[in-house]
Amino acid sequence: MAKGTPATVAAARAGIPFDLVEYDYDPDADSVGLAAAEAIGEPPSRVFKTLMIEADGRPVCAVLPSDHEVSMKRIAAAAGAKAAKMMPVPAAERLTGYKVGGISPFGQRKTVPTIVEEAATSEPYLYVNGGRRGLQMKLSLVDLRETLGATLAGFAA
Structure with missing residues:
Protein backbone atom coordinates (compact mmCIF):
# COMPACT_ATOMS: atom_id res chain seq x y z
CA MET A 1 0.00 0.00 0.00
CA ALA A 2 1.26 3.51 -0.79
CA LYS A 3 2.63 5.45 2.16
CA GLY A 4 1.53 8.86 0.88
CA THR A 5 -1.32 10.12 3.06
CA PRO A 6 -2.58 13.62 3.84
CA ALA A 7 -0.57 13.36 7.09
CA THR A 8 2.74 12.48 5.45
CA VAL A 9 2.19 15.06 2.71
CA ALA A 10 1.45 17.77 5.31
CA ALA A 11 4.53 16.88 7.38
CA ALA A 12 6.76 16.78 4.28
CA ARG A 13 5.40 20.15 3.09
CA ALA A 14 6.19 21.58 6.54
CA GLY A 15 9.77 20.41 6.05
CA ILE A 16 9.97 18.39 9.24
CA PRO A 17 12.00 15.19 9.38
CA PHE A 18 10.08 12.00 10.11
CA ASP A 19 10.41 8.28 9.61
CA LEU A 20 7.57 5.96 8.68
CA VAL A 21 6.99 2.59 10.28
CA GLU A 22 4.40 0.17 8.95
CA TYR A 23 2.89 -2.63 11.00
CA ASP A 24 0.03 -5.10 10.80
CA TYR A 25 -3.02 -3.27 12.12
CA ASP A 26 -5.27 -5.39 14.36
CA PRO A 27 -8.86 -4.11 14.14
CA ASP A 28 -9.86 -6.41 17.01
CA ALA A 29 -7.27 -5.11 19.49
CA ASP A 30 -8.62 -3.84 22.80
CA SER A 31 -6.37 -0.78 22.41
CA VAL A 32 -5.21 0.23 18.94
CA GLY A 33 -2.40 2.35 20.42
CA LEU A 34 -1.08 -0.38 22.68
CA ALA A 35 -1.23 -2.88 19.82
CA ALA A 36 0.71 -0.44 17.61
CA ALA A 37 3.38 0.03 20.28
CA GLU A 38 3.81 -3.72 20.64
CA ALA A 39 3.88 -4.25 16.87
CA ILE A 40 6.64 -1.69 16.31
CA GLY A 41 8.61 -2.63 19.42
CA GLU A 42 8.36 0.72 21.20
CA PRO A 43 7.18 1.50 24.73
CA PRO A 44 3.54 2.65 24.86
CA SER A 45 4.70 5.92 26.43
CA ARG A 46 6.31 6.81 23.09
CA VAL A 47 3.45 5.76 20.76
CA PHE A 48 0.78 8.45 20.89
CA LYS A 49 -2.89 8.14 20.05
CA THR A 50 -4.97 10.89 18.49
CA LEU A 51 -8.41 11.47 19.97
CA MET A 52 -10.98 13.89 18.66
CA ILE A 53 -12.77 15.67 21.48
CA GLU A 54 -15.69 18.11 21.68
CA ALA A 55 -14.93 20.83 24.24
CA ASP A 56 -18.06 22.95 24.77
CA GLY A 57 -19.11 21.69 21.33
CA ARG A 58 -15.86 22.80 19.64
CA PRO A 59 -13.48 20.23 18.11
CA VAL A 60 -10.11 19.64 19.75
CA CYS A 61 -7.40 17.17 18.78
CA ALA A 62 -5.88 15.47 21.83
CA VAL A 63 -2.57 13.62 21.42
CA LEU A 64 -1.50 11.40 24.32
CA PRO A 65 0.55 8.29 25.07
CA SER A 66 -1.22 5.08 24.14
CA ASP A 67 -0.93 3.82 27.72
CA HIS A 68 -2.85 6.82 29.13
CA GLU A 69 -6.52 7.73 29.21
CA VAL A 70 -7.84 11.25 28.76
CA SER A 71 -9.45 13.06 31.67
CA MET A 72 -12.41 14.91 30.17
CA LYS A 73 -12.32 17.42 33.00
CA ARG A 74 -8.61 18.17 32.38
CA ILE A 75 -8.86 18.33 28.59
CA ALA A 76 -11.84 20.70 28.92
CA ALA A 77 -9.78 22.96 31.17
CA ALA A 78 -6.81 22.79 28.77
CA ALA A 79 -9.12 23.79 25.91
CA GLY A 80 -10.62 26.65 27.92
CA ALA A 81 -13.96 24.89 28.09
CA LYS A 82 -16.34 23.84 30.86
CA ALA A 83 -17.05 20.33 29.57
CA ALA A 84 -15.62 17.83 27.11
CA LYS A 85 -16.63 14.52 25.60
CA MET A 86 -15.39 12.18 22.91
CA MET A 87 -16.47 13.19 19.43
CA PRO A 88 -18.77 10.58 17.87
CA VAL A 89 -16.91 8.36 15.39
CA PRO A 90 -18.80 9.55 12.27
CA ALA A 91 -18.17 13.20 13.18
CA ALA A 92 -14.46 12.55 13.87
CA GLU A 93 -14.06 10.77 10.54
CA ARG A 94 -15.89 13.52 8.64
CA LEU A 95 -13.92 16.31 10.33
CA THR A 96 -10.47 14.73 9.94
CA GLY A 97 -10.85 12.81 6.69
CA TYR A 98 -9.42 9.72 8.38
CA LYS A 99 -10.90 6.47 9.64
CA THR A 114 -4.19 20.44 19.10
CA ILE A 115 -3.22 19.69 22.70
CA VAL A 116 -0.39 17.28 23.48
CA GLU A 117 -0.15 15.53 26.84
CA GLU A 118 2.84 16.97 28.72
CA ALA A 119 4.17 13.44 29.36
CA ALA A 120 5.58 13.75 25.82
CA THR A 121 8.36 15.99 27.16
CA SER A 122 10.04 12.99 28.81
CA GLU A 123 10.42 11.10 25.51
CA PRO A 124 13.32 11.58 23.04
CA TYR A 125 10.89 11.15 20.11
CA LEU A 126 7.26 10.26 19.49
CA TYR A 127 5.20 8.16 17.16
CA VAL A 128 1.87 9.47 15.90
CA ASN A 129 -0.47 7.95 13.36
CA GLY A 130 0.65 8.47 9.79
CA GLY A 131 -2.84 8.89 8.40
CA ARG A 132 -3.94 5.32 7.93
CA ARG A 133 -4.28 2.18 9.95
CA GLY A 134 -0.94 0.42 10.25
CA LEU A 135 1.28 3.46 9.64
CA GLN A 136 3.16 5.42 12.31
CA MET A 137 5.29 8.55 11.93
CA LYS A 138 8.36 8.94 14.15
CA LEU A 139 9.24 12.57 14.87
CA SER A 140 10.29 15.02 17.55
CA LEU A 141 7.92 16.71 19.95
CA VAL A 142 9.35 20.09 18.94
CA ASP A 143 8.53 19.48 15.27
CA LEU A 144 5.05 18.22 16.10
CA ARG A 145 4.29 21.24 18.31
CA GLU A 146 5.75 23.85 15.96
CA THR A 147 4.10 22.44 12.84
CA LEU A 148 0.65 22.09 14.42
CA GLY A 149 0.84 25.07 16.77
CA ALA A 150 0.06 22.55 19.51
CA THR A 151 0.00 23.37 23.19
CA LEU A 152 1.18 21.15 26.04
CA ALA A 153 -1.08 20.32 28.98
CA GLY A 154 -1.47 17.65 31.62
CA PHE A 155 -4.78 16.02 30.73
CA ALA A 156 -4.16 12.32 31.22
CA ALA A 157 -6.28 10.54 33.82
Missing part, protein backbone atom coordinates in the same frame (compact mmCIF):
# COMPACT_ATOMS: atom_id res chain seq x y z
CA VAL A 100 -10.77 5.84 13.39
CA GLY A 101 -7.61 3.84 14.04
CA GLY A 102 -5.86 5.95 11.41
CA ILE A 103 -6.48 9.50 12.63
CA SER A 104 -3.35 11.63 12.53
CA PRO A 105 -2.89 15.08 14.05
CA PHE A 106 -1.34 16.05 10.68
CA GLY A 107 -3.25 16.69 7.45
CA GLN A 108 -6.75 16.81 8.89
CA ARG A 109 -9.44 18.27 6.63
CA LYS A 110 -10.07 21.09 9.08
CA THR A 111 -7.45 22.67 11.31
CA VAL A 112 -8.47 22.43 14.96
CA PRO A 113 -6.60 23.22 18.18
